[in-house]
Amino acid sequence: MFYHLFVPLIKYVSAFNIFRYITFRAGYGMMTALLISFVCGPMLIKALKKWQIKETIRNDGPESHLAKEGTVSMGGLIVLAGIIIPTVLWSRLDNPYVLLALFATVWMGTVGFVDDYLKIKRRMPKGLVAKYKLAGQIVLGVILGSYLYFYSNNDQNAVLTMIPFLKNNYLDYSSWIVYITVITIVITATTNAVNLTDGLDGLAIGLVAIASGTFAIICYLVGRVTTAEYLGVLYIGECSELTVFCLSITGASLGFLWYNFHPAKIFMGDTGSLALGGALGTIAILSKTEILLIIIGGVFVIEVLSVIIQVGSFKMRGKRVFKMAPIHHHFELKGMAEELVVVRFWIIGFLLSIVALTTLKMR
Numbered sequence: 133m134f135y136h137l138f139v140p141l142i143k144y145v146s147a148f149n150i151f152r153y154i155t156f157r158a159g160y161g162m163m164t165a166l167l168i169s170f171v172c173g174p175m176l177i178k179a180l181k182k183w184q185i186k187e188t189i190r191n192d193g194p195e196s197h198l199a200k201e202g203t204v205s206m207g208g209l210i211v212l213a214g215i216i217i218p219t220v221l222w223s224r225l226d227n228p229y230v231l232l233a234l235f236a237t238v239w240m241g242t243v244g245f246v247d248d249y250l251k252i253k254r255r256m257p258k259g260l261v262a263k264y265k266l267a268g269q270i271v272l273g274v275i276l277g278s279y280l281y282f283y284s285n286n287d288q289n290a291v292l293t294m295i296p297f298l299k300n301n302y303l304d305y306s307s308w309i310v311y312i313t314v315i316t317i318v319i320t321a322t323t324n325a326v327n328l329t330d331g332l333d334g335l336a337i338g339l340v341a342i343a344s345g346t347f348a349i350i351c352y353l354v355g356r357v358t359t360a361e362y363l364g365v366l367y368i369g370e371c372s373e374l375t376v377f378c379l380s381i382t383g384a385s386l387g388f389l390w391y392n393f394h395p396a397k398i399f400m401g402d403t404g405s406l407a408l409g410g411a412l413g414t415i416a417i418l419s420k421t422e423i424l425l426i427i428i429g430g431v432f433v434i435e436v437l438s439v440i441i442q443v444g445s446f447k448m449r450g451k452r453v454f455k456m457a458p459i460h461h462h463f464e465l466k467g468m469a470e471e472l473v474v475v476r477f478w479i480i481g482f483l484l485s486i487v488a489l490t491t492l493k494m495r
Contacts, residue, residue: 135224154355158348158375161222162383165214169387172210177391177398180204185252187399193331194456194464203396206248207388208404211337212241214384215377215411223376229418232279233377233411236272240323240410243268244402252401259402269323272410273316276417280315281308292366294420296427296491299364303423318422322413323406325432328439328458330405333394335460335474339481340408341385343428346485347415348378353492354419363492371419381411394471424491430484431477435459 135157138148150156180186187205189197215237223230243265251259281291291311292302305311330336353359355372388404391397416425426433438459445453454462463473 133221133225135222136226154352154372154375157222158352158379161218161376162379164218164221165380165383166387168214168217169210169384169390172213173387173391173398176207176210177204180206180398187401188251188257194461196464196470200396203399205252205399205401206245206403207392207398208241208244208248208400208402208407210391210398211384211388211400211404212237212407214387215380215407218380218383219377222380224373227370227373228284229370230373230377232276232418233374233414236276236319236414237407237411239272240268241403241407244404244406247406248401248403265406266320269320269410270316273319274312276319276414277312277315280417281311292420293422294365294424296424296488297494302366302420314422315417318417318425319410319413321436322416322425322429322432323409325429325436326409326412327402327405329432329435329460330400331458332460332464332470332474333396334389334392335477336405336408337385337389337392337400338474338478339429339431340412341382341389342478342481342485343412344378344381344385344415346428346488347412347419347421348375348382349489350421350424350492351375351378351415351419365492366420368418368420374415374418377411378415381408394474424488427488427491428485431481438462 135151138151142148142152181204185204185206186202187200189201191198216234219230219234225231243260247260247265250256291305291308293305295301295303305314326336326340329339351371351374353363354365354368355370355375357367357369360367385408388400392400412425412429416422416428421428435458438454439457441453442457445451455465456462460473460477464470
């Protein structure tokens with residue numbers, strides 16, 4: 133909004149030229165997100181307590197988590213406000229990629245909100261039926277895939293995906309059926325992965341902050357002709373504006389972490405985890421880095437794999453590989469303090485993000 137408001141006034145006030153710079157708007161988008169989180173956080177926590185929006189801890193989890201019973205939930209509303217408002221204020225709203233990213237975030241946030249509402253207010257333990265939640269993810273994937281394949285202005289690169297470590301080599305989804313299917317899988321996998329990881333205070337939100345910061349760098353680089361040519365990656369001009377969106381996620385995540393780190397004063401619930409998963413998956417799709425997402429979100433991948441391995445092993449052999457899945461609970465039950473598990477997973481996530489960024493140069 134600020135871009136559209138002030139840039140036309142440059143001929144009268146030259147200082148407004150600064151609003152043309154993505155780095156300026158992205159930085160202030162991040163600070164605005166932080167400010168929104170700091171201002172809205174205490175007010176929302178107070179309101180949620182008044183409305184009795186409190187988490188119910190399942191008995192099949194670690195015994196130490198029973199002490200978290202009654203902690204307010206649906207804090208994802210803070211995260212959503214911290215993403216949407218700064219993006220609207222500081223980004224170019226005529227950029228289709230920004231609008232797609234906002235749409236995906238709001239869509240999955242709405243699905244998560246319905247799930248939280250049914251669990252907390254309607255006292256339905258399972259919340260939104262799994263098939264309806266999956267349907268929401270699939271529909272989003274189909275919408276994104278269809279738009280990018282049939283209506284994207286970037287027709288030449290619409291069905292290409294960058295391959296890490298290989299310069300000017302891309303995976304080509306020649307068929308619209310294959311492309312839309314892959315996009316749907318990416319959205320579904322990412323949203324569920326972030327949701328599964330959201331089991332310890334500050335774990336998922338901290339990893340999202342790291343991942344979104346990494347994607348901010350990637351989107352800025354692939355959105356500039358000079359850097360894209362130098363690095364031998366696809367040039368996607370629309371992606372540069374996603375830098376504002378990515379850093380808004382980082383700011384919103386860090387702001388929410390202020391209240392969510394152990395001992396958490398508020399949980400984000402599915403309202404936040406599904407929205408953030410949808411946002412990360414969409415950013416990877418738009419920046420043509422779906423494969424790189426596996427590295428950047430490596431901890432999320434490990435969490436999902438631990439559940440698959442655990443369930444598969446129990447069904448096939450009647451034995452568990454881990455004390456409990458997802459794997460963060462395994463380390464808890466081995467005696468590791470919750471804060472220690474979280475910080476170590478953050479460190480792994482940070483290192484994986486560094487590896488992902490180096491692949492841009494190692495081509």
